[in-house]
Amino acid sequence: MSDELKRGLEGVLVAESELSFIDGDAGKLVYRGYTIEDLARNASYEEVVYLLWHGELPTREELESFRETMAAERELADGVHETVRELAEQDEDPMAALRTIVSDFSAYDADADGFENVTDDEANIRKACRITSKIPTALAAFQRIRQGDDPVAPREDLTHAANFLYMLNDEEPDEVLAETFDMALVLHADHGLNASTFSAMVTASTLTDLHSAVTSAVGTLAGSLHGGANQNVMRMLKEVDEADMEPTEWVVKALEEGRRVPGFGHRVYNVKDPRAKILGEKSEALGEAAGDMKWYDMSVAIEEYIGEEKGLAPNVDFYSASTYYQMGIPVDIYTPIFAMSRVSGWIAHVFEQYDDNRLIRPRARYIGETEQEFVPLDER
């Protein structure tokens, strides 16, 4: 047994996976052998979900049937609607709300069987379709209720991406918005053993159910060092704008105070994240279309400064922020939108875990007291 301590498990190999490959020095990301650039430009989110769960890209017929199955699962049970309404009326944080909502899905899932038969492949695919299809409906309803509007029922004729924007805004998105959002979902779908995926795997490794694994993952994604960074990026950009300061001023101050700059740095990439490149192009294109380059220009200035001063490059969260903002999406649902996409990757890794399971249980080096004499309560 090795006694070498690996803080944060950096570089530790704990599993074999066929899902995504990352070359952190070359800035390369691949899902099942396909580059992220090819998938982002040519495949829909539904195609990518199929690829992750079934191992290969679907044929046209397979995709059509998968889309129909997914779309048919968009409606929420009345009980889930009630939970969503209650959380929205309590003004719960959207990620905290999503954590509760995903857990609540299991109460109305015909295949949820307590903690029995958790590795039944066919039941798990049905649960996976339901969880993935219902998250956008619940999130859009949550957003609309808390802003004082009625929820909008899902439509089966729209894509996963377009249907979410339709339910959020009560208006069908134009082609540019639907395609941009679909591409953002593709880019966020999987990323090796990131913290939330690992958390889903640890949970699944006890042979508990898929709802528990996804609920763990939602809670893990919410933190500011992980998925929570995308909303913090936008808060930083807005603060810079409102205070009418130079974008670098905010960063200089943050670094002087020893704070992290959201959207920069990554455990695996030593160069610019390939997804940040694609999202940066989207942010720029949206700025050009609106005739307002403010958010993109501010982001580029920050990227250049941190690159020169700290040698840090943007991660996926940096340019998704200004992209979503220019699409009119409320800032505090950026992280739930990340979850809406990453759920496909979480589930794919849980399937791999179930297929070759061993309980995940590392250990800590004990550095506490060893020879204490017990003192009865009354004598302490």
Ligand SMILES: CC(=O)SCCNC(=O)CCNC(=O)[C@H](O)C(C)(C)COP(=O)(O)OP(=O)(O)OC[C@H]1O[C@@H](n2cnc3c(N)ncnc32)[C@H](O)[C@@H]1OP(=O)(O)O
């Ligand atoms: C989808 C995702 O989860 S992508 C990541 C999203 N998170 C963020 O954007 C939050 C900001 N980034 C960070 O905090 C980090 O880069 C992480 C958490 C992503 C990666 O952390 P780790 O791999 O553990 O790197 P670690 O924390 O050891 O940082 C290494 C060095 O870079 C510095 N550093 C890393 N990221 C940043 C940052 N964003 N701002 C300022 N300094 C940073 C650290 O201070 C540290 O410097 P030091 O060695 O002088 O102390």
Ligand SMILES: O=C([O-])CC(=O)C(=O)O
């Ligand atoms: O991989 C990671 O550590 C963080 C993550 O989820 C991503 O970059 O998409």
